[in-house]
Amino acid sequence: MKLLGSLASPYVRKVRIVMAEKKLDYSLVLDNVWAPETTVPQFNPLGKVPCLIMEDGAAMFDSRVIVEYLDTLTPVGKLIPAQSRERAAVKCWEALADGLLDAAVLVRLEKTLRPAEQQSQIWIDRQMDKVHAGLKTMAADLAETPYCAGNQFTLADVATGCALGWLAFRFPEITWRDDYPNLARLFDKVSERPSFKDTVPH
Template identity: 65%
Template sequence: MKLIGSLSSPYVRKVRIVMAEKKLDYQFVPENPWAADSAVSASNPLGKVPCLIMEGGEAVFDSRVIVEYLDTLSPVGKLIPSTGRERAEVKTWEALADGVMDAGVLARLESGGYDGRTESQRSQVWIDRQLSKIDDGIKAMARGLGDKPFCSGVHISLSDVAVGCALGWLEFRFPQIGWRDEHPNLGRLIDKLALRPSFADSKPA
């Protein structure tokens, strides 16, 4: 398998961590989807990463679809429950974390991360709206985690992978958001996850 992606993308990192936790072999193909000469659209018509190229050449895209598929490939390190409320809980955590990342990406692009917009075209109201979503999302994460060792119980799951990627990316791109001071339980979780090789080897760069 080949994984097309950017080392700075939190969505790509989520897939890389799942690959590592599942002990799956793959080739990483670095690609900047924002570059003028990006070839990612040849595999994903939406022009986004991550994109997983299967052994037969078929493409699978969207990080949620990819990680769900990867979790079925090996019984090692099961990250998503098969059925029931437990599965819904893990997928909801993933949706929350992805929503925080979505808002962060939109805020960054609007505030200057995308060169295709001039200063006069940028909207501070839009940026503030996205930052508010981030703040609300982090508060929901902290409430949901409480004093549990992991987001969805006593073992690591996709919930923790997704939350770890979201908060790790915020520290990378938005260090001014001091979520650790207000939510020390999230800080303890992230520090614990950072000790795992899958997280340590995939820090955004």
């Protein structure tokens, strides 16, 4: 399998971590979707990464779709529970972490792609409100459990760790470590895993 992506994308990182936790072999093909020579649209009409190219040449895209597929390939390091309620809880955590990222990415694009005089502060504030609401909710839900969705490491922790890692990388001014000790403890714990150490964004 080949994974098209970038080293800075938190969505690509999520897939890479799942690949490592599942002990799956693949090659990472670096591609900048903003570059004129990008090949991503050949495989994903939306022009987004990650994009997984399988052995038969078929393509799969959207990180949530990809990681759910990868979790079925081997029983090693099972990350998504089989039971409906527990499964939904993990997927809901993933949706929250990804949604927080979606909002933060929109802010970054607004600030980096538009001239300052064309930027909408109302738009930026609206997206940042989502980021802070997401952090507050995740911290509250972690109050009673060592991991996001209970007592064991799951995809919820992968997604949350990727979201927090990207915020630390791109938005160091957001003081989530000081504001939410629960999130800091979780992040420090998952960051000790080889899969996280090997995929730090840069």
